[in-house]
Amino acid sequence: MKLFALVVFASASMTQLQAQDSNALPSQWTLEQCVDYAMQHNIQLKQRQLNREQNELDIKQSEANLWPSLSFSTNHNVSWRPFNESFVNLSGGTMTQTSSEVNYNGSYGLNANWTVWNGGRNHKNVEKSKLTAELTDYSTQETANSIQEQIVQYYVQILYQTEAVRVNKEVLEASKLQRDRAKTMVDVGSLARVDLIQLEAQVSQDEYNIINAQTQLDNYKLQLKQILELVGTEQFDIVIPQLADDNVLRPLPSKNEVYEAAINTRPEIQSSKLSIQSAEMDIDIARRGYYPSVSLTAGIGTSNTSGVNTAFPRQWKNNLNNSIGLTISVPIFDNRQNKTNVEKAKLSKLNSELDLIDTQQTLYREIENYWLNAQNAQQQYVAAKTNVESMQASYELVSEQFRLGLKNIVELTTGKNNLLLAEQQLLQSKYTALLNQAMLRFYAGEGIHL
Numbered sequence: 001m002k003l004f005a006l007v008v009f010a011s012a013s014m015t016q017l018q019a020q021d022s023n024a025l026p027s028q029w030t031l032e033q034c035v036d037y038a039m040q041h042n043i044q045l046k047q048r049q050l051n052r053e054q055n056e057l058d059i060k061q062s063e064a065n066l067w068p069s070l071s072f073s074t075n076h077n078v079s080w081r082p083f084n085e086s087f088v089n090l091s092g093g094t095m096t097q098t099s100s101e102v103n104y105n106g107s108y109g110l111n112a113n114w115t116v117w118n119g120g121r122n123h124k125n126v127e128k129s130k131l132t133a134e135l136t137d138y139s140t141q142e143t144a145n146s147i148q149e150q151i152v153q154y155y156v157q158i159l160y161q162t163e164a165v166r167v168n169k170e171v172l173e174a175s176k177l178q179r180d181r182a183k184t185m186v187d188v189g190s191l192a193r194v195d196l197i198q199l200e201a202q203v204s205q206d207e208y209n210i211i212n213a214q215t216q217l218d219n220y221k222l223q224l225k226q227i228l229e230l231v232g233t234e235q236f237d238i239v240i241p242q243l244a245d246d247n248v249l250r251p252l253p254s255k256n257e258v259y260e261a262a263i264n265t266r267p268e269i270q271s272s273k274l275s276i277q278s279a280e281m282d283i284d285i286a287r288r289g290y291y292p293s294v295s296l297t298a299g300i301g302t303s304n305t306s307g308v309n310t311a312f313p314r315q316w317k318n319n320l321n322n323s324i325g326l327t328i329s330v331p332i333f334d335n336r337q338n339k340t341n342v343e344k345a346k347l348s349k350l351n352s353e354l355d356l357i358d359t360q361q362t363l364y365r366e367i368e369n370y371w372l373n374a375q376n377a378q379q380q381y382v383a384a385k386t387n388v389e390s391m392q393a394s395y396e397l398v399s400e401q402f403r404l405g406l407k408n409i410v411e412l413t414t415g416k417n418n419l420l421l422a423e424q425q426l427l428q429s430k431y432t433a434l435l436n437q438a439m440l441r442f443y444a445g446e447g448i449h450l
Helices: 002-024 031-041 043-064 121-187 193-227 255-265 267-290 312-318 337-403 409-443
Strands: 069-090 093-117 293-305 321-329
Touching (some): 031 043, 121 193, 121 267, 121 337, 121 409, 255 267, 255 409, 267 337, 293 312, 337 409
Antiparallel strands (some): 069 093, 093 293, 293 321
């Protein structure tokens, strides 16, 4: 009974923990929740954080190189001479004697080494390690920005496809209504059966359009889940915000204002600037290869061997030796090694400067494209909204005239297709404007939001 109670308790605890885990994730995700979750669980970001920890170890290692090193070494050898010859003095002469001999000897040493000065390269390497760590931080921020940009793009695509599904469902309902009216008209003899068949085919086409739109919607949801590293969750949906005309048609910031803000905050710009500093430091380090280096060494050691009439402790005492040394190394001719290192470091700096210019130009082009796309989308939205109203009124008029027998099936289908195209253009311009506005604000340092 105790074992059964323990099993029941464990099962209940596991069930409760699983319920807590499932409750920890929202059933409907806002854009902000998606971004926050990705920043905490994305594998790429976690890998970048591990790289940062490696940089911290490199900094500690470069700092430790400024101090002396101390090591202990010992060596033990055993030799066997199976046919060792020795001479024995006898009263009448000497006699050669062969014997097997085993000898043992050991040595012990404690050694210290300290590079007192090597042109300041060790200190510069410490600074270089810290710059490398900062570069890793900016690389992590670039990855985080890229993930956020992907999230907002998929999020907006989901919003667009959600409305596209809704529009296609409304079109389907209108097609079904027209088909049902046509059946009645066929029954009373006011409409040919061929027109009814065309309307039924249109209903089938509209049903296919819904399936296609729903498939694209599910695909965008799947891609967003993958960015969020959500595995095994069955249900995933997003919050559909209320986006009025004021959101779509809000005034756009100036391109130059966004660029000035981005040039001071975007990690790719800061990383490029830091790369130039790192290249300058490489030049300085390479030039210090021309300088002399000074190092100190010190050691204490002893040894022992077998085959003598002195005990090991006494041998250790008698063989004890101490040493201290000073080494000064002055480079005179190094086969052009230092000069080559300096010239390569200078070329690396020039390349870093060109990278900065290219990154700045790329940044401005991206901002300019976002601004132009947002402006065009806003203008298209205004025109598309008027066009939808016009196409809606026209379609309703054609539908009524078709019911009265004043319009044929071709005119009815054309009116419906025009309305569907106008609504699609309205949705496309709406979410294109929202996406590009969000990107402009993000580049200006305001965060990701619609």
